[in-house]
Amino acid sequence: MARIEDYALLGDLQTAALVSTAGSIDWLCLPRFDSPACFAALLDTPDAGHWSVAPAAGGTCTRRRYVEDTMVLDTEWVTPEGTVRVIDFMPPRGHAPDVVRIVEGVHGAVAMRSDLTLRFEYGRVVPWVRHHDDRVEAVAGPNRVRLRTPAPTEGRDMSTVSEFTVRAGDRVPFVLTWNPSHEPPPKVVDAERALTETLRFWTDWTQRGNHIRGPYRHAISRSLLTLKALTYDPTGGIVAAATTSLPEQIGGGRNWDYRYCWLRDSTYTLQALIAAGYLTEAKAWREWLLRAVAGEPADLKIMYALDGTRYVPESELPWLAGYEGSRPVRTGNAASDQLQLDVWGETLDGLALARNAGLASRDDAWDLQVALMNHLEGAWDQPDNGLWEMRGARRHFTHSKVLAWVGANRMAEAVRTHPELDGPADRWAALADTIHADVLAHGFDAERNTFTQSYGAPGLDAALLMIPRVGFLPPQDPRVLGTITAIQNGLTEDGLVKRYDTTDSDDGLSGGEGLFLACSFWLVDALHLAGRTPEATALFERLLSLRNDVGLLSEEWDPEAGRLLGNTPQAFSHFPLVTSALQLHAGRGHHSSQAIAVDGTEGTPTTGP
CATH class of the missing domain: 2.70.98.50 (putative glycoside hydrolase family protein from bacillus halodurans)
Known part of the structure; x- marks a missing residue:
């Protein structure tokens, strides 16, 4: 095989x-x-x-x-x-x-x-x-x-x-x-003519974007082409990967169907597309996002089908042996019914990015964002399953609370900087302050000088590396620097980052997993923002070396076997590759709701919901 x-x-x-x-x-x-x-x-x-x-x-x-x-x-x-x-x-x-x-x-x-x-x-x-x-x-x-x-x-x-x-x-x-x-048979395709037209299509698409310069130009271009190829053109949705059930550990049971669209990908998606000049695709993704989340805010899902369908029941295919014997093979994804509070903040952050990048607005976009925020006001302090889709008991995940802060912060900021938008900015800002204080009181271990995965528990989580990126704390705050050090000491292997310690997981699943590539790109960003750019660059170039011969990355890396693991190609590996590369090109960082220009400068905020 x-x-x-x-x-x-x-x-x-x-x-x-x-x-x-x-x-x-x-x-x-x-x-x-x-x-x-x-x-x-x-x-x-x-x-x-x-x-x-x-x-x-x-x-x-x-x-x-x-x-x-x-x-x-x-x-x-x-x-x-x-x-x-x-x-x-x-x-x-x-x-x-x-x-x-x-x-x-x-x-x-x-x-x-x-x-x-x-x-x-x-x-x-x-x-x-x-x-x-x-x-x-x-x-x-x-x-x-x-x-x-x-x-x-x-x-x-x-x-x-x-x-x-x-x-x-x-x-x-x-x-x-x-x-x-x-149906009647479709028109016969001439192979040679189709080749000429296909080459022209992709060449024209590549040239339509910004002409990215610098040492990582080819890596960025190949990742953008991969992301475009993972786009479902009729709706603008982008699947997490092209496959299902490629294992996170050979022979293990963590085999999931990734042929769906995750809301948490939205901000990364928009950053990568906007930075590279693909505003048509960014707008299509934004429109998909608005259609998918429309409805009762309490019913917001973490993921949707390509056309925005909310119901993606999980089942097993027992007649398939699985990749290298890794069973079960699954279709659908039961995590779609989980409560993951971070998706409200990620959705509002993504729409703030679209707004600040000047994408054309829709009349109902702001009303929908207000409805989402109103729900988040009453739900942010609930325990949830967290961004890693834990299948055990719900907990107060620190990252979920940070993203709730992001939602409140972005909404208050939007009203204060865009006069045409109406909403209780002071109330939302006060809520952001309340959540901020709650996280610092319960999600930070002062003795160890690190944030923790969940309130009252010692475990670490690579998602904590996002704290400076979303603007929750300055990138050189001692608590941020302590968290980076703790994750490097406690969640890395062979220089790359695990999501969390799966041996402490209560999800009842067999097997562990590899090193999560997106988390390693998050460490690149955190190191760069902290002023440790040579270290960030070395890690980034190490990650580039893990791509296969045609520039593709899957979800994870097995350091012992020296091989890729998980569904492939993984959009959540290629999005951060683009954004990390652009930051390193520019030699500076950015706020998650700000577009990165191709030269690395921050996009200028404009009006519109």
Whole structure:
């Protein structure tokens, strides 16, 4: 089985595929990110569905890369018989999703093999396959897939196999297209034309952003492209990752479905997109956010489906063995029903950032923010499950209280700096002061000079590194510096940061987890803000070295095995990469509700809700 870092991402802005260094697409959900997979070998064996296009002799590719600043992947094998290249991409969605693979002979003559094994419903349903003169058609229930190629095809062992030889100058296309089985077939895609148009789309998109300078330009650009590829274009929502159930520890039970949109990603998302000049995407995300949270403020969820659906029930797929035996495989996410008070503050912080960046306003945006704030006023002092979605007893998490302070602070600040906005600024400011005092009284351990994960308990939490970033305390306050030191001493391994000590968790789940990459980027920011920029830069460059060969990061890092863990590619790893890189470029820090300009300066606040 391929390692998590062996996968590259293809995407059409509505779903995504993962292709390994062996040339096999082992994960693809159609027609949406959160649809059932038709290729699920990632979570089982090749019999659960895959599509390999590679030299018949097999083996790992010699090299691969994305074509410049695009999501078109070139994979090359140098063999004793010659050199061959496979060009993989998904054209930005037209009427139907397509996966295009073009086999190009570079020199010599290389025997090739395509092995297409379609298994709908996460590997459970074998389709009925028919071979026609110009295509192969597979149907099962609501799904129809057509494969068109000039290469010969035949059915073999419940798969469609093509065996052919490519010589220098040959280009053999394969086009896989899905559509609902009850609808007429979509228009046939010309592979070469689609390649030209896809390259142009991504090149144009990259050029539309700011021209970022500095030593981290390529890393920033690749992360932004990854985030764009994780965007569900019809609504503007951005999924946390393209996968479900990739484990946080090999063989463990912390395997979650990340094909949804988390509210806590909102501020990071907006910072990264606005800083890079992608205001259209930032506005689309803001509009998704406003639609998703509309309704009764007490019913605010921590996460939503791509279209804003609130109900994402969790279930298990017992017929899948799991990635390297890591079970259970889950779909949906029961954490969507948890109480996590930090999301109110994160939502209000994100909308404050959008307002201060001058994104076009909506008439109902401020009324909704006031409603959210009114609810937070009466709920901030409740225990909750915390941002790490603890499945044990609720507690008074320090980070949750800090984010409640953020919500009150941003709302009071908005009324005072934007004359057209109406609200009880003095009352909200007084509430912010009350929450601030409560956190200092109950969430800070003066003996150890550190903030703690929850009130009255000694445990640490990497989320405490956010305290200076959100403006709760100055970055060089002794309590902040003490917390940084405590986390470096108590929550780091091999220089990288854990979320918290899972051995003290009461969530009843098996297994531990790796080192959480987003938390390590938070340490970069905290060190930089504290004036320890050389140390921050060294850590940042260490994190860059953990990316795979095509610049992707998953959720976590296993320091013992030296490998990536968790769902991939992880938006919550790539957002902070962008913001940390921009801060280091600029040599200064920023407030979470302020946009970072491409040169690192703070954005100028403007009016509008």
